[in-house]
Amino acid sequence: EVIGDTDKTGTITHFVPDPEIFKETTVYDYDLLSNRVRELAFLTKGVNITIEDKREGQERKNEYHYEGGIKSYVEYLNRSKEVVHEEPIYIEGEKDGITVEVALQYNDSYTSNIYSFTNNINTYEGGTHEAGFKTGLTRVINDYARRKGIFKENDPNLSGDDVREGLTAIISIKHPDPQFEGQTKTKLGNSEARTITDTLFSSALETFLLENPDSARKIVEKGLMAARARMAAKKARELTRRKSALEISNLPGKLADCSSKDPSISELYIVEGDSAGGSAKQGRDRHFQAILPLRGKILNVEKARLDKILSNNEVRSMITAHGTGIGED
Structure with missing residues (x-):
């Protein structure tokens, strides 16, 4: 039934949560929404999407509009980070009715943030x-690094973890018949989505790297740094592989070890300099107290990569003396 004229269109939906079903809460979290x-x-x-809270005492309103789409999303996620290349890489394509959008940008962090939709x-x-x-x-x-001679002939390839270190990426596909697991x-389960995403993304990324050699080299160098850190972590594991918790072999030369083999009572004192080490040795109980003299102000490990940390002899001495592993190992 026509009841009049209007220049507005749209749909209004009302939803009230049923406390019998939503047991934990029926209160809307504005920040989450x-x-x-x-x-x-x-x-x-x-x-343009607007969200408004009209609850008494909580009134607020936000409007969101992004012409850049997921490219703007990547910039938003990297807003407080130092980026490796200024402009995010944006790729869009369509095949067999499936649309693929990808935006990515590297930053100076050591972790990856990949979000898929x-x-x-x-x-x-x-x-x-x-x-x-x-x-x-x-x-x-x-492939790009080998073609451009950045890798030597016998150099191994970068691993997936290497090339994703410091990466922020958004993958958004539109599929007419998505099949989810669970x-x-x-989690998307369509097998064709893998092939189409790989094909469209790979072709466009290859073109970008060839047309932007400066950005390409920075991305490859970021991966090479990650690979060096990975190899350093492997060396760290080798450093800490001792036959028992308090095995004497392979211990640092300056370590004055204790005679006890019981880790529950043994103590390790790290002192600054050889002179302090000498004094500490005189005052210790040899049965359960070990002394390790180290040079002072060795390295700010909070700001250094793992490969640089492990090239420091004092740090290596501590790792070997502790025998407990390092980081996730």
Whole structure:
């Protein structure tokens, strides 16, 4: 039934949570909802989305609009980080009815942040589209480095972890018939999504690297630094492989070890300089107290990479003396 004229269109949906079903809470978390609305605005470039809280005493309103889409999303995620290349890499393509969008940018951190979406659903467990992206990224960067002579003939390829260190990436695909693993829709299972994502992304990334040699070299060098750190971590594990917790062989030369082999009572005192080490040795109980003299102010390990840390003799002495492993090892 026509009841009049209007220049407004749209749909209004009312939702009231049932406390019999939502046991934990029926109170809306504005910040949580606002973050999701912002995410949707990034994923749907050019769209205006407004969220408003009209609850008494909590009134607030946010409007989100991003012309850059997921490219702006990557810039937002990297806003407080030092980036390796100024402009995020943006790739878009379509094949067999499946649209693929990828945006990525490297920063100076040592971790990766990869977020994947299917039809704007956050597939935080990954899936075939994310696997295709990772495969393509590793292959293209290694191929580029070899073609340009950055790798020597006998140099091993960078691993997937190497090329993803410091990476922030958004993968967003639109699929007409998505198949998810499980009921929560957090992992995509379509096999064709892997092939199509890999193909479209790899081709565009290869073109970008060839057309932007400065950015390409920075990306490869970032991966090489990660590879060196990985090899240093391997050496760290070798440093700490001792037959028992208090084995004497391979211990640092300046360590005055204790005679006890019981780690529950043994103590290690680290002192600054050989003179302090001599005094400490005179006052210790040889049965359970060990002394390790070290040079002072050796290295700020908070700001150094693992490969540089492990090249320091004083640090190596501590690792070997402790015999407990380092980092995740």
